[in-house]
Ligand code: CUK
């Protein structure tokens with residue numbers, strides 16, 4: 001009881017300090033107000049990208065509970081595109097056409113936290129971007145040639161893959177550790193059985209870049225400790241993944257207090273390579289709901305736990321792969337751990353165990369603790385090219401720059417306000433750029449024109465090329481970028497159009513081939529969209545009319561034959577709640593049941609030419 005009171009007092013004190021700090025950081029303290037106009041002018045020049053020139057970086061930001069990916073240009077901070085991933089999007093017809101509708105499987109939202117760009121030798125290769133859905137247990141891949149979502153799969157046996165997504169250094173695996181513990185398959189089990197029946201799970205997915213398809217290679221079964229964030233090792237630590245936990249208390253309710261009892265939680269270290277071998281040719285895996293599951297306690301030397309200050313949030317491996325830094329949201333310190341020391345410690349025989357997992361000695365693995373005075377609520381760590389780390393401080397609303405080899409604090413700069421993650425240019429790679437960091441803030445307060453009681457989130461662009469950080473600008477962003485990755489623009493090679501492909505199923509390339517084919521109560525329209533008309537049936541009196549019977553299943557297989565970049569056609573059916581698009585050279589299918597009789601105009605919903613308004617036709621549904 002005494003212990004419980006202690007924690008309670010601790011937490012309350014934390015809030016009090018937080019409140020004081022918030023009060024301290026409201027507008028009067030804004031750096032921009034105090035800086036001279038010449039400083040502001042140079043800030044403006046830093047972000048100004050003249051017409052005709054392009055940004056130097058892409059910033060790929062997760063869209064949180066919008067389920068989408070937000071694409072920005074840096075340093076201008078101009079938003080370039082919303083790429084729909086987990087949520088239907090009428091603006092692009094995503095989730096309306098047959099392919100993407102099937103991919104979403106009827107789900108209407110996702111909660112996307114951590115984008116992860118595919119890597120080769122620990123460097124972003126700009127080919128694909130992976131996304132986790134904490135809301136509906138999914139993982140997605142976005143093809144960075146087209147910025148279209150290429151594949152989505154469900155992750156069975158999990159309760160919110162929050163601690164992913166990250167890739168191993170050659171994208172061998174797309175790893176997704178769970179946040180919530182659940183009985184396997186989501187089966188019913190009383191919360192009184194939490195310790196025995198509930199599991200933490202890591203999905204180890206493989207992505208076939210040629211076929212653009214995911215598969216789950218194996219899953220790792222873990223104690224129900226609630227895994228928060230994670231990262232993959234690099235170089236010397238490349239076979240390992242590290243994960244923070246925040247509920248080694250096995251709390252099942254009132255988590256805020258009950259999961260914050262102990263002074264220490266664990267970082268869990270798992271050797272993914274050993275487990276992959278076991279999954280491939282061993283005998284320890286059990287198939288659960290169609291997936292190979294391995295309890296790493298059955299595979300010697302594949303799992304260890306390292307104590308860490310209570311309830312850490314992020315854990316991030318340094319670019320050289322030699323250390324990992326945990327940031328404790330309740331303990332206001334960053335802890336640097338050494339992989340080398342951990343490997344030495346693993347070799348020693350006498351080890352304490354918890355839940356059957358060997359526990360390494362904290363003092364023997366910890367390299368240093370860094371505790372900048374007054375800096376509160378450290379969440380995530382990023383790196384530059386000079387051995388420096390940058391930590392977001394949620395409560396004291398700042399970024400702290402420090403050297404991870406010496407522990408020396410070098411600089412601090414306020415953010416506006418309350419950063420979750422920050423993202424450094426090329427920050428997760430083996431060679432970060434060290435030019436920019438963007439703080440992804442949870443609160444904007446009064447930074448922008450008011451839009452009522454709830455405001456946008458905000459992003460601070462900070463120049464980290466010098467010894468001192470320089471806050472350059474703040475931009476609004478829709479909810480909610482948890483994390484972002486910033487990649488050099490020249491690493492991404494987009495395609496201009498979808499190439500004409502005569503063999504593609506359902507496509508029609510010649511106007512004279514547009515046709516309507518009936519099979520029982522199915523009506524297949526092999527149609528063409530072009531400036532500025534639809535052709536559904538080349539031989540009919542009215543080429544842009546489709547007549548069906550009520551109850552028919554209708555398929556519009558539309559090909560956009562305008563092989564000209566950016567000439568996208570929309571396809572909307574008035575009064576039928578349907579809209580999708582075909583990009584240049586693309587073929588897309590819309591499938592629906594004509595369950596409403598009557599006369600329904602069809603029109604192009606994406607402005608495409610001077611005669612866009614004329615690009616229309618009719619769907620007639622006979623009673
Ligand atoms: S979490 Cu949001 S601030 Cu989902 Cu990466 Cu840390």
Ligand code: CUA
Nearest residue numbers: 604606608612
């Ligand atoms: Cu086609 Cu507007």
